[in-house]
Amino acid sequence: MRAFDCPVCDHFVAFEDSNCSNCSTSFGLHPPSRSMVTVDDRGALIDGEQWLRCTQAQTTGCNWLTPAEFDDVEKGRRGRCLADSLIRKEPATDDLEARDKLTTTAVNLRRLTWQLIDIKLPIIPYWEVEGGLAFDLLSSATSGEKIIIGHANGVITIDLDESLDEYREHLRASLNEPYRTMLGHFRHEVGHYYQSQLVESEPGAEKYLAECRALFGDEQASYADALTRHYDTGAPQGWRTNFISEYATMHPWEDFAECFAHYLHITDTIDTCREAGMVLRREKMRFTGPAGDIAPLENYDDVPVSWMLHDWKWMSLFFNRVNTSMGKDPLYPFELPGPVIDKLGFIHRVVRDTARATIS
Numbered sequence: 001m002r003a004f005d006c007p008v009c010d011h012f013v014a015f016e017d018s019n020c021s022n023c024s025t026s027f028g029l030h031p032p033s034r035s036m037v038t039v040d041d042r043g044a045l046i047d048g049e050q051w052l053r054c055t056q057a058q059t060t061g062c063n064w065l066t067p068a069e070f071d072d073v074e075k076g077r078r079g080r081c082l083a084d085s086l087i088r089k090e091p092a093t094d095d096l097e098a099r100d101k102l103t104t105t106a107v108n109l110r111r112l113t114w115q116l117i118d119i120k121l122p123i124i125p126y127w128e129v130e131g132g133l134a135f136d137l138l139s140s141a142t143s144g145e146k147i148i149i150g151h152a153n154g155v156i157t158i159d160l161d162e163s164l165d166e167y168r169e170h171l172r173a174s175l176n177e178p179y180r181t182m183l184g185h186f187r188h189e190v191g192h193y194y195q196s197q198l199v200e201s202e203p204g205a206e207k208y209l210a211e212c213r214a215l216f217g218d219e220q221a222s223y224a225d226a227l228t229r230h231y232d233t234g235a236p237q238g239w240r241t242n243f244i245s246e247y248a249t250m251h252p253w254e255d256f257a258e259c260f261a262h263y264l265h266i267t268d269t270i271d272t273c274r275e276a277g278m279v280l281r282r283e284k285m286r287f288t289g290p291a292g293d294i295a296p297l298e299n300y301d302d303v304p305v306s307w308m309l310h311d312w313k314w315m316s317l318f319f320n321r322v323n324t325s326m327g328k329d330p331l332y333p334f335e336l337p338g339p340v341i342d343k344l345g346f347i348h349r350v351v352r353d354t355a356r357a358t359i360s
């Protein structure tokens, strides 16, 4: 995550902040300039264009700005920022229990959306195109039906109840997962969306499909059979030599989505380190460390994924020890065997190729 600063005093401000804790300036996130800009009651005039606060500022605490021209129900945005405009279904305004959960969940949706903008993946909303990206954020507890987290035809469904720490931790333990977060769910499900968009259905995607199948397996395999097998017999013996997680062993789609989520976990956390000025200095290490300093790059666009994963190996080792120093579980409790590195390399290439095509 980018490190933002106050537009007036340059004090550090968090991605979710809308006021400076140092000088009380009121600001909002302006995605095109990747910065916080000062706002007043009328919003902000930026390069001759009028920007307004997202209409979700009052309801879920959104701090993003949106162009005034989109302050129009007809245009699909409903006066919302890009991230919140992707919400297709949400709890009714009088469902206070679920609306509470929506507030914390929307924070994660905005983090996801920001990262997608940042790595320049195309975001084509459902209100622009049939099959475009949409989020149904609903609660099992109050909607009267069991909400199943998943992706289908561009629509990502999230069970808001997983925003409750106790409930999510219960699921994590019962499924024997080392890691389970709301942001992780978003990153995993959007992986399904981008596999369908960039690898399986985009014109010219054939160039990826054969390679994708060779790495992850044939996605045409029966999903229903895979689901039954996974919950009957679990992951195969020795899965760690080929997969990032037990869930990834279930079906080629899940393998891709798990790897995609990890790609976003790793790249975002490396960005956070770089933006903080963090460098791991070889000469200060009291053990046989890497050959040189670990200094996160501005981007890893033009280097092999192994470079990025080498940096990540040392950074995550450090963060794991920081967490255990605080009596918590390791931050990144995963191993990356060779086949997983190859899968991440494929995703790195698809993301970078797509970003280049988006810019040109």
Ligand SMILES: [Zn+2]
Residues within 6 Å of the ligand: 006, 007, 008, 009, 010, 011, 020, 021, 022, 023, 024, 025
């Ligand atoms: Zn300030």
Ligand SMILES: [Zn+2]
Residues within 6 Å of the ligand: 054, 055, 056, 057, 062, 063, 064, 080, 081, 082, 083, 084
């Ligand atoms: Zn918003």
